[in-house]
Amino acid sequence: MELLSPAGDLHKLKYAVLYGADAVYTAGTQFGLRAKSGNLTREELKQAVEFCHNKKKKIYITVNIFAHNKDIDKLPDYLQFLQLIGVDAFIISDPGVFSLAREFAPEIPIHISTQANVTSWKSAEFWFQQGAKRIILARELSISEIKKIRKKIPDIELEIFVHGAMCxxxxxxxxxxxFLNNRSANQGYCTQPCRWEYGLAEKTRPNEFFNLEEDDYGSYILNSKDLCLLDKLSEIIDTGLDSIKIEGRMKSHYYVANVTRTYKSAIKLISENEKVPNNLKEELNKVSHRHYTEGFFDSFDSATTQFYESSTYIRDYQFIGEIVNTNKKSIFIAIRAKFNVGDEIEIIFPDMNSDLSLEISNLYNEEGEPISFTKPNTIVRIDIDKEIPPYGIVRKNIRK
Ligand code: SF4
Known part of the structure; x- marks a missing residue:
């Protein structure tokens, strides 16, 4: 079973692959549904394909907007370009874009986007008969419904989301x-009004709000928890799905890397008939997240999928930098957030067994002068007299 990770830009794509993704999904600067993530220029798309294929990984490109007439003339050139550089699949939701892809880039397999809302075996069969290679099933399905689709249409590849934000x-x-912001989610511009706090106003007194309460909680009446199916992985593997997907092209490369390696390790343990230990699950609490839910997996229950008190993220750890160079006695960190001499930091690596905790006893700036704290967007050196693996990401527990 493939582990598929988000790649909001080239940097995140590299970390997703280095931290264990079997495949990544990303978008060009047009026609994807995450207009606000970095997205990739044509030159970057070429580099991304080359990087993934050199590492024997796959790269899928989202072309999943609901196209309007103005988009139609521009799509053939883009689809032909993606075919030329050898992407491994398109992710498409609109039947019009689907037919353009078949016509102008027939060599590239098509995955039907979750935006197409495939919720039944009949709908999966329809897309299979049209020539789709894979269906990314709607998030609103239970595992028993997924099993039925698997059984009825055994030859189509099936993919589900296992982790990340829900709508x-x-x-x-x-x-x-x-409606509320004139920014269309279906064109990639969602401003997430489902996370806003709502109140009730009387028409002639627009600045006086009555509290909207639901069961004595709060007024985030539309706010969904984040999906986490780590505890269901074994059943997912037994169902014979082809791919599991992590949501989050707008998230940091620390988020993508840590969630990817957690699921990768869990898949490995399960395949070796080992139990997934709690410290592995804990890693998913060390990235910024909302409360977790298993969504529709067993059956839908609004009490366990919605969170009415607030929509802010739970953030116990801060991403503070990445290791850009090492030698046998020092590490060099590109700093994103401040830390001080005396702080305890953690460094994570693609292989969790290499993770380190470190109390900072020395710190030097780029000129080699001792400093007592770091400044963002600089590079610092720490002498640790220990050789460490590449691609470390540095974080700090901010609750201690
Ligand atoms: S507003 Fe919320 S529910 Fe609607 S598309 Fe955006 S994230 Fe999803």
């Missing part, structure tokens, strides 16, 4: 952002 509406088919 209150059907897999992103949502007008809230268009």
């Amino acid at each position: 209150i509406s059907y897999s992103g088919r949502c007008l809230l952002s268009s």
Whole structure:
């Protein structure tokens, strides 16, 4: 079973691959549904394909907007370009884009996006008959429904989301952002109004709000928890799915790397008939997240999928930098956030067994002068007299 990770930009793509993804999904600067993530220029897309294929990984490109007439003339050139550089699949939701892809880039397999809301075996069969290679099932399915689709259409590849943000509406088919902010989710511009705090106002007194309460909690009436199916992995593997996907092209490369390596390690342990230990699950609490839910997996229960008190993220750890160079006695860190001499930091690596905790006893700036704290966007040196593996990411527990 493939582990598929998000790649909001080239840097995140590299970390997703280095931390264990079998495949990544990303977008060009047009026609994907995450207009606000970095996205990749044509030159970067070429580099991304080369990087993934050199590492024997796959790269899928989202072309999953609901296209309007103005988009149609621009799509053939883009699809032909993606075919030329050898991407491994398109992720598509719109039947019009699907037919353009078949016509102008027939060599590239098509995965039907979760935005297409495939919720039944009949719908999966329809797309299979059209020539789709894979269906990314709607998030709103239970495992028993997924098993039935698997059984009825054994030859189509099936993919599900296992981790990340959820929508209150059907897999992103949502007008809230268009309605309240004139920014369409279906064109990649969602401003997440489902996370806003709502109140009730009387028409002639617009600045006086009555509290909107649900069961004595709060007024985040549309706020979904984040999906986490780590505890269900064994059942997912037994169902014979082809791919599991992590949401989060807008998240940091620390988030992508840590969630990817956690699922990768869990898949490995399960395949060796080992139990997934609690410290592995804990890693998913060390990235910024909302409360977790298993969504629709067993059956839908709004009490366990929605969180009414607040929509802010739980953040116990801060991403403070990445290791850009090492030698046998020092590490060099590109700093993103401040820390001080005397702080305890943690360094994570693609192989969790290499993770380190370190109390900072020395710190030097780029000129080699001793300093007592770091400044963002600089490079610092720490002498540790120990050889460490490459691609370390540095974090700090901010609750201690
Ligand atoms: S407003 Fe919320 S529910 Fe609607 S598409 Fe955006 S994230 Fe999803």
